[in-house]
């Protein structure tokens with residue numbers, strides 16, 4: 691397998707609610723890797739678009755907004771903080787208005803170009819666990835380990851609802867996930883898909899601990915024998 695000059699990269703892709711974020715965070719903690727949550731970056735841009743009141747069809751204003759945006763991720767007390775133009779938006783990017791708009795925003799080519807460049811910059815020279823939709827296929831096609839997490843839609847909705855602590859109902863959450871799956875999988879630029887060389891893990895009947903242990907074991911095997 692080709693060695694990546696950026697360090698050792700674990701790419702985790704999959705649909706919303708498949709357990710990517712929790713798995714990526716814990717795998718990164720256990721291996722001492724940097725956790726790169728690319729969904730959080732698409733959410734931060736979406737928040738900025740909502741706050742600025744820009745229409746997605748106004749490509750000129752959108753480009754200006756992208757050009758003037760600074761994104762950063764940093765670890766603080768075992769938690770990943772998302773900084774948008776130096777403002778901490780870690781909680782704000784989880785609100786339903788952002789979840790509702792993030793898929794259309796992430797389907798726009800200029801948004802993807804900006805964020806893929808940022809993701810490569812943030813990963814440069816580091817060992818990274820990077821999660822998203824196009825990590826193994828587009829962002830880091832030479833990642834040393836590629837995982838594709840999948841999970842039954844109903845189970846994903848149940849997990850998301852638990853995270854939202856009752857701020858929505860199961861049917862609303864299921865619909866939002868199904869709609870995001872549809873847009874993320876069918877868009878023209880970098881659709882969600884399993885890279886040919888990604889290892890498929892179905893998490894429907896797995897606990898978080900089982901998922902994390904499995905990915906760590908695969909990573910340790912690859913680290914010991916990169917070829």
Ligand code: DC
Pocket residue numbers: 706707728729730732733792793796797821822823824825870874
């Ligand atoms: O992982 P998440 O649910 O926080 O991601 C939010 C949205 O961002 C998701 O609907 C699709 C988009 N996304 C993407 O297009 N590419 C990525 N690498 C990560 C997320």
